[in-house]
Amino acid sequence: MDRDVAAYAPATVSNVACGFDIMGFALDEPGDKVTVRFSRGKDVTIRRISGCTSTLPMNPARNTAGAPVIEMLKHCRVRRGVEIEIRKGLPAGSGIGSSAASAVAAAVACNALLGAGLSKEEILTFALHGEKIASGGVHVDNLSPSLWGGFILVRGYDPLDIVQIPISAPMWCVIVRPHMEIRTKESRKMLPRTVPLSDVVRQTGNAAGLVAGLMSGDFGLISRSLHDVIAEPARRHLIPGFADMKSAALDAGALGCSLSGSGPSVFALAKSKRTARQIGIAMGSILNSVSCPHSVIVSGISSAGARIIS
Ligand code: HSE
Secondary structure (H helix, E strand, O other): OOOOEEEEEEEEEEOOOOOOOOEEEEEEEEEEEEEEEEEOOOOEEEEEEEEOOOOOOOOHHHOOOHHHHHHHHHHOOOOOEEEEEEEEOOOOOOOOOHHHHHHHHHHHHHHHHHOOOOOHHHHHHHHHHHHHHHHOOOOOOOHHHHHHOOEEEEEEEOOEEEEEEOOOOOOEEEEEEEOOOOOHHHHHOOOOOOOOHHHHHHHHHHHHHHHHHHHHOOHHHHHHHOOOOOOHHHHHHHOOOHHHHHHHHHHOOOOEEEEOOOOOOEEEEEOOHHHHHHHHHHHHHHHHHOOOOEEEEEEEEOOOOOEEOO
C-alpha cells in the first residue's frame, strides 16, 4: 500500500469589511486536515469525513475536497484511484472558509502525493474547483490566505493576481460564530447587482486605506478603513443581534467589526490578545441575550498557510 499524505489548511476571514471578494487573512486555528492515498481502484473516493460536519457530500465530484483531486489527477494524467479522508475542524457554512480549507488541504496533499511540483498559483486553480461547488461563484479570498497564509489581496481575477500584504503591527482577531449555517451560494444572491458610484468611492478608499494601514502599522488608519458599504448592508439582517454585537465590539476596543465572509461568523480586529478576549466576551453576551448558541475564537493572523503535516 502507498503512503498517506496529510495536509492542514487554516480557517480564514474573507472580505475583511472593505475588501469584498478581494481580501482575506488566515487564522492559526481551526483548520481542516485532508489525507490522501493511492487506492487499488481507479476512481477518486471519499472514505471518511469526521470532525465538525453536518452532511457533506460523499460523492467526490460534489465535495469541495474531492473536486480538486479529480481535476489534478486529470491534469497530471494519473490514472490511479485516490482515497480521501477529511477531518473537518470548522463547520460548513460558518463564514470562516470551511469549503476553502478543505479544498486547499486536498489540493496541497494531492500535489505532494503525485509529486506534481505545482506552484501555489497552480494549486489555487485546482482548489478553486472545490470552492465553486460550495459558493457557486469564482472567488479566491478564502482560498488564497488559506494556501499562502498571512493577509492576502486579490489584485485581479483575470488573470489571477495574488498579493501578500506585509503586516507591520501584529493584530489579534476574534471570531464569534453563531451556531447556524449560511450558505454562501444563497447569501451571494442577496448582494446588489449594481452599486452606486458614491459607494464604490467609499469602498475603494477604505480598501486602499486598509492596505496602507496594515503596511505602515497605522492602527488609526486601519480602524477608519474597516467599513463595508456593499456586502454588510445586504447581509447583516441574517445574523442575530448583529448591530448590537458590532457596537459592543467597538465599545470594547475593536479596531473594526464586520461579517466574516458571508457570515454567520462576525469578526473583530484588536491590537492585543487581551482586548480581543474582552471583545469576544462583549459580543458573546449580546448573543446570550438573544439566546443564540455560539462559539468564540481568538487567534492571531497566521503567517503560515496550508502545509503537509505527514
Ligand atoms: N467573498 C465571499 C462572499 C466570501 O462574501 O461571498 C464567502 O465566504
